Amino acid sequence: MSIVIPNEIIKATGKSEKLLQLELAIIMFRDYQISSAKAANFANLSLIEFRQELGKRNICVNYDSSDFQQELQTLKILSEL
Numbered sequence: 001m002s003i004v005i006p007n008e009i010i011k012a013t014g015k016s017e018k019l020l021q022l023e024l025a026i027i028m029f030r031d032y033q034i035s036s037a038k039a040a041n042f043a044n045l046s047l048i049e050f051r052q053e054l055g056k057r058n059i060c061v062n063y064d065s066s067d068f069q070q071e072l073q074t075l076k077i078l079s080e081l
Helices: 007-013 017-030 036-042 047-056 065-080
Strands: none
Touching (some): 007 017, 017 047
């Protein structure tokens, strides 16, 4: 599914498309609709970058099992380097 936001709406916000995409990801994460990993992916950010954005906005990271599994996978990859 794709969502199209008309240019006049984007211009009215005074924000870039990238920032609007990030803010939508943050809203979905904050409202417990998606994990931080999925939100980071949606915002085209690494998980660390997404968590930094949450920190800038004083939003607590809800660390769930999906996040834990992703971090385990990252540690496995890093240990192979």
